[in-house]
Amino acid sequence: MGEAVRSRVLVGGALVAAVVLVGVYLAAGGSSYTPEKTQDPCKHRAWRSPEGLQEIAQQFTLSALDGAACQLGVSRETLARALATPEGRERFMERYEIGDARLARAVRAGLLRAVDDAEEAGALNPLLAAPLRETLRNIPLDQAIELINNAESLLDNVQGFLGPAQSFLEQFLP
């Protein structure tokens, strides 16, 4: 084989090898191997088959986190981790320059959205929803966060407390 041919074979071989490697990796999904995108918290998410108190509490928490995250302009996931510990909350507030009052407003707004969503999904009786909204509008920040973190106990208490009253009121409804 002459020198010119050997040179062409070498350059051509290198070119083919490079194109094949890049092509195979692209075909195998190389350009889409990225973390999955999280959803916009401001978009409404339908509740999934809310049956049983635990499942309703889960959906309630997620709706509340969505609502608060939407108000603060962060992802639901960032807010969930931030509210998990007092230190996490401090860091989050410092990083995003959010004061106590703004966080409280956002968390309350989130809880109100959760009540709306629960009502819309048929998981919360409208008779319970109205007084719950009133309570949530003025709830202190720490308690509001506690409610998000432990929605099950909130809903359990609400059902337990207002359950007899609801039966009583329903007697007078048309």
Next chain:
Amino acid sequence: MLADSSIVVLALPQIYRELDTSVAGVTWVLISFNLVMALAAVPAAHLARRVGPGRAAAVGLAVFAGASLACAVSDQLSTLIAARCVQALGGAAAVTAVLELLPATVGSERRATAIWATAGATGAALGPAAGGLLTELVSWQSIFLIQLPIALAAAAPILAVAKHEAATGVLSAELRQTGRPHLLANLALALVSAAIAGALFLLVLLLIEGWRLSPIGAAIVVSVMPLSALLGSRLDRLVASARARAAAGAILVSGGLGGLALLPKAEVALTLPPQVMVGIGLALVLSALTETALSGRSPQAIHGGWTISARHAGVVIGLLAVTPIFTHDIAQQRQDAIDAGTAVILDSRVPPLLKLDLAQKIESRLDDEKGKVPTIGPAFEPLPDDPAERDEVVQLRDELQEQLNRGATHAFSPSFGLAALIGLLSLIPIAMARRVEL
């Protein structure tokens, strides 16, 4: 010395943790050395001609050895960087002077050039494996300490030459007119070196910081490059055309980097084919371009100085180009990955209190890792006793780790892509150099 930059690459993650600095900060351990080498190589070569290559090499090796010791005892990034600058000054003097001494030792200038070029390529490829082994088995300081006896051992025969120079006064007789450097070959050398620096630096960081391999594990993985470089040096002998070898090498380096930019999964095995291509490519292109830059040019030390300068300037350009991109991307991808993983946990059907517990542990884990890509496994320990709940938690842990792997891998993609592009740019001067055949 030719392997120095690549040896240090494997130690960077450990230096970065121990000296409590940032990725961008620790990059200056490499940049400072290469910048001073780039600036000092040609003046050092002129100095070698004036004072004699034996003397210049002996003094250079002594400075290099002393500075290596200073690097090893540095406990702050600033002193380490300062010592690296002095190390590079000594290195520049020694490397360029040795090239002037080689022809007399090996018999001809052409053979000396080939040996010198191969030593450069082999050093660049072998460095990471040596650096990884030393870093993990001993410490990051050991990579500098080991350079001390090597430099002193090399100085012994050179001292004899220096004494001979002093006794015979051969210097003045050997001073010749210096020809112009081969601009296109040196430009291509700079561009290819920028791409190769990107390949080594980014791959090591991806393996250690992104995929959490140990330095020794990463060293074993990147050893594929020197082994492939050996194969490349065999091809080197089959084709005489330097331009063809340079073009093929540049294409292989860029193709390999393109593959690393498009890794379809966070699996070590998938880095092997691109590494084989980069290894073969670097052996072909570095030796072809160095031979071209030196061929028919005299004196060898000055033109060798130009190639050293071009290669190290290329490394500086490569590091300065890719570092800001991947440091920005890794922070963003880390956040996206953690968000994606948290979304998996929030949308799962594990009990709310368990979710809260996991969120707390993940937050603490992130706090412990201080902005680095975390290993998320410990956040899920201990696993729940209930078998059904345990299976669900294990699945969540794996999904969260998968999101982190995706984020870490993707964070490096644009930088690998840029390095591939720089490698392709070297084809322009290679194509323009129509009269570079040896």
